[in-house]
Amino acid sequence: xxxxxxxxxxxxxxxxxxxxxxxxxxxxxxxxxxxxxxxxxxxxxxxxxxxxxxxxxxxxxxxxxxxxxxxxxxxxxxxxxxxxxxxxxxxxxxxxxxxxxxxxxxxxxxxxxxxxxxxxxxxxxxxxxxxxxxxxxxxxxxxxxxxxxxxxxxxxxxxxxxxxxxxxxxxxxxxxxxxxxxxxxxxxxxxxxxxxxxxxxxxxxxxxxxxxxxxxxxxxxxxxxxxxxxxxxxxxxxxxxxxxxxxxxxxxxxxxxxxxxxxxxxxxxxxxxxxxxxxxxxxxxxxxxxxxxxxxxxxxxxxxxxxxxxxxxxxxxxxxxxxxxxxxxxxxxxxxxxxxxxxxxxxxxxxxxxxxxxxxxxxxxxxxxxxxxxxxxxxxxxxxxxxxxxxxxxxxxxxxxxxxxxxxxxxxxxxxxxxxxxxxxxxxxxxxxxxxxxxxxxxxxxxxxxxxxxxxxxxxxxxxxxxxxxxxxxxxxxxxxxxxxxxxxxxxxxxxxx
Amino acid sequence: xxxxxxxxxxxxxxxxxxxxxxxxxxxxxxxxxxxxxxxxxxxxxxxxxxxxxxxxxxxxxxxxxxxxxxxxxxxxxxxxxxxxxxxxxxxxxxxxxxxxxxxxxxxxxxxxxxxxxxxxxxxxxxxxxxxxxxxxxxxxxxxxxxxxxxxxxxxxxxxxxxxxxxxxxxxxxxxxxxxxxxxxxxxxxxxxxxxxxxxxxxxxxxxxxxxxxxxxxxxxxxxxxxxxxxxxxxxxxxxxxxxxxxxxxxxxxxxxxxxxxxxxxxxxxxxxxxxxxxxxxxxxxx
Ligand code: SF4
Numbered sequence: 024x025x026x027x028x029x030x031x032x033x034x035x036x037x038x039x040x041x042x043x044x045x046x047x048x049x050x051x052x053x054x055x056x057x058x059x060x061x062x063x064x065x066x067x068x069x070x071x072x073x074x075x076x077x078x079x080x081x082x083x084x085x086x087x088x089x090x091x092x093x094x095x096x097x098x099x100x101x102x103x104x105x106x107x108x109x110x111x112x113x114x115x116x117x118x119x120x121x122x123x124x125x126x127x128x129x130x131x132x133x134x135x136x137x138x139x140x141x142x143x144x145x146x147x148x149x150x151x152x153x154x155x156x157x158x159x160x161x162x163x164x165x166x167x168x169x170x171x172x173x174x175x176x177x178x179x180x181x182x183x184x185x186x187x188x189x190x191x192x193x194x195x196x197x198x199x200x201x202x203x204x205x206x207x208x209x210x211x212x213x214x215x216x217x218x219x220x221x222x223x224x225x226x227x228x229x230x231x232x233x234x235x236x237x238x239x240x241x242x243x244x245x246x247x248x249x250x251x252x253x254x255x256x257x258x259x260x261x262x263x264x265x266x267x268x269x270x271x272x273x274x275x276x277x278x279x280x281x282x283x284x285x286x287x288x289x290x291x292x293x294x295x296x297x298x299x300x301x302x303x304x305x306x307x308x309x310x311x312x313x314x315x316x317x318x319x320x321x322x323x324x325x326x327x328x329x330x331x332x333x334x335x336x337x338x339x340x341x342x343x344x345x346x347x348x349x350x351x352x353x354x355x356x357x358x359x360x361x362x363x364x365x366x367x368x369x370x371x372x373x374x375x376x377x378x379x380x381x382x383x384x385x386x387x388x389x390x391x392x393x394x395x396x397x398x399x400x401x402x403x404x405x406x407x408x409x410x411x412x413x414x415x416x417x418x419x420x421x422x423x424x425x426x427x428x429x430x431x432x433x434x435x436x437x438x439x440x441x442x443x444x445x446x447x448x449x450x451x452x453x454x455x456x457x458x459x460x461x462x463x464x465x466x467x468x469x470x471x472x473x474x475x476x477x478x479x480x481x482x483x484x485x486x487x488x489x490x491x492x493x494x495x496x497x498x499x500x501x502x503x504x505x506x507x508x509x510x511x512x513x514x515x516x517x518x519x520x521x
Numbered sequence: 522x523x524x525x526x527x528x529x530x531x532x533x534x535x536x537x538x539x540x541x542x543x544x545x546x547x548x549x550x551x552x553x554x555x556x557x558x559x560x561x562x563x564x565x566x567x568x569x570x571x572x573x574x575x576x577x578x579x580x581x582x583x584x585x586x587x588x589x590x591x592x593x594x595x596x597x598x599x600x601x602x603x604x605x606x607x608x609x610x611x612x613x614x615x616x617x618x619x620x621x622x623x624x625x626x627x628x629x630x631x632x633x634x635x636x637x638x639x640x641x642x643x644x645x646x647x648x649x650x651x652x653x654x655x656x657x658x659x660x661x662x663x664x665x666x667x668x669x670x671x672x673x674x675x676x677x678x679x680x681x682x683x684x685x686x687x688x689x690x691x692x693x694x695x696x697x698x699x700x701x702x703x704x705x706x707x708x709x710x711x712x713x714x715x716x717x718x719x720x721x722x723x724x725x726x727x728x729x730x731x732x733x734x735x736x737x738x739x740x741x742x743x744x745x746x747x748x749x750x751x752x753x754x755x756x757x758x759x760x761x762x763x764x765x766x767x768x769x770x771x772x773x774x775x776x777x778x779x780x781x782x783x784x785x786x787x788x789x790x791x792x793x794x795x796x797x798x799x800x801x802x803x804x805x806x807x
């Protein structure tokens with residue numbers, strides 16, 4: 024099994040060390056910090072290399088509030104450093120634009136949440152004066168869109184800086200709905216921490232619960248029993264189907280394809296109901312527990328598979344028809360292009376990456392759980408980079424996910440368990456990474472436990488990583504394409520704002 | 522035009538709720554009920570100390586006192602920890618008519634006292650004009666994103682709320698009902714208040730989901746302020762994590778004054794028995 028390794032690095036040369044790993048063929052996978060005892064801070068840079076994930080850990084003593092920024096050498100680190108600045112008050116020296124991202128606070132003397140620290144920061148009031156003012160100039164407008172938007176959407180604010188109909192630049196503000204969720208893990212018992220993980224990005228609860236549990240299982244050195252592994256895959260793939268259908272629904276709605284919208288949104292409802300039949304929850308909540316799964320499927324597997332086969336034929340037929348409707352394709356083609364160069368430099372994840380020539384899928388590159396024994400059939404990458412390419416990836420993945428659910432449940436048929444690792448194994452100490460291929464792409468959980476308690480949990484969502492690419496997909500596009508580009512990214516703001 | 526014929530496939534999928542009962546059961550866990558609620562547990566806590574049953578719950582939804590065990594649905598995230606540990610005291614129910622007109626009703630649904638009658642009369646006064654049609658403005662005050670899926674589902678052909686005169690509107694100036702999802706974050710208090718103020722009178726606030734009702738499992742952190750009721754006056758409370766589309770629809774119909782708290786038009790069986798009347802699977806028509 025491919026694993027994660029940790030290397031200690033001096034903070035002064037962290038940027039160079041990460042850049043060297045990337046030059047060596049690695050993909051920048053994230054940057055995060057954790058408060059340590061005595062006021063010190065650890066900065067962890069993650070790089071996905073051929074031999075697995077590498078964690079480069081630099082330790083800053085309590086007396087140091089600055090470190091050399093990674094962003095000049097590794098531009099994809101820009102948003103991560105803004106987040107670290109918000110949450111820890113650390114200043115990356117040389118960062119080109121250190122605007123607040125998740126928690127606007129004035130720099131001097133504000134109390135910061137410092138996740139990982141046992142000290143309660145109390146209530147923190149965001150300070151909007153810390154946000155940069157809207158840009159105004161000759162012929163230059165800033166159009167705010169949000170934070171409260173038309174339609175049923177998560178809260179997010181887009182600032183469009185424009186000279187007219189073309190969009191030269193887009194700023195994304197997610198801080199309004201920042202919930203401070205990373206700190207909340209520290210208050211909870213392990214089992215409740217999994218419930219919280221399900222709510223970090225509520226539309227992909229299964230991926231989050233799996234990634235957290237896999238990190239915990241790695242710390243304790245246990246493997247869930249095979250039936251539980253298979254059940255995890257079945258739920259994760261149903262989640263992917265629902266998520267990709269949601270993206271299809273939003274595309275057909277935006278394109279005014281009323282019948283396709285009605286059909287696809289009904290299919291999505293049916294998928295959620297199927298999920299509820301299997302586990303009682305329309306979002307697969309409560310299924311994944313540390314060391315396994317909460318129990319057997321709640322409905323007869325044969326009935327379930329029969330209904331799934333019927334539904335997947337309807338979905339394939341309608342999606343096939345939609346993807347052959349010229350007026351629909353015209354809206355997606357050449358819309359929201361992320362060039363393969365931009366995607367590669369950023370390390371774009373999931374369908375956004377695969378639509379821009381980055382084939383990586385962690386179910387294949389770092390297989391976990393039952394993916395090690397099942398036939399995954401990952402989507403082929405496309406170099407087109409437009410919204411259409413991303414949709415084609417989703418079309419492929421919906422079908423492949425149905426096959427995975429079928430494979431997993433066939434093997435599970437008649438299984439009497441066991442469903443979880445028994446015994447007092449959870450009283451573990453240590454730190455590990457867990458991962459999952461969420462519908463939006465690679466999801467990472469960095470977890471530190473002490474005596475069975477979660478002292479630091481950092482979910483690194485694909486939504487956070489990919490949203491930073493959003494503005495580059497807009498260059499040259501007109502306002503009317505906004506909804507498509509957003510839907511084609513398929514991200515969750517909850518997973519970005521934290 | 523292939524789409525026209527496609528639109529006719531599968532016949533009518535729309536629920537007949539609330540005119541007729543809907544049997545969407547399929548084991549769906551809409552809420553948790555206390556069994557033998559009037560009896561205390563042998564391991565019940567003494568004054569000030571949480572009992573063994575209360576300690577099962579991660580959100581403090583289970584309360585034990587001298588008259589027995591209560592479950593606050595406004596705090597419950599339907600995680601099932603209590604059901605798994607004590608199936609003799611707790612059970613899932615597929616009862617999706619979970620909305621209530623007072624926060625207290627989520628703890629004691631059977632109480633139907635004068636205060637509630639007053640609440641209902643007051644709401645009826647304000648909503649007289651809304652019985653035929655209501656316009657909803659949704660605001661996410663700190664959701665996990667799943668609530669938005671369930672709210673958006675109301676417009677799909679299965680729930681098709683337009684048939685009941687329920688519409689979503691982009692502008693707060695045209696909205697009668699403010700539907701709020703998510704725990705109230707510090708950063709959303711102001712936008713929430715501004716949206717409310719921009720709405721014309723009379724206006725109704727519906728707290729959608731356990732997070733917006735009580736703060737759920739996410740609250741408290743340095744960035745959350747708990748229930749949306751700390752920011753706005755809430756009229757209708759819809760628990761659930763996330764609330765199902767039926768629960769949301771029940772809450773909206775309550776707001777419109779079209780339904781009593783319990784219409785018994787939705788399945789109220791304890792989970793585990795078969796459903797009979799589900800238009801999506803056509804089981805009622807066998
Ligand atoms: S289901 Fe979970 S949240 Fe609800 S009362 Fe039981 S333990 Fe508490």
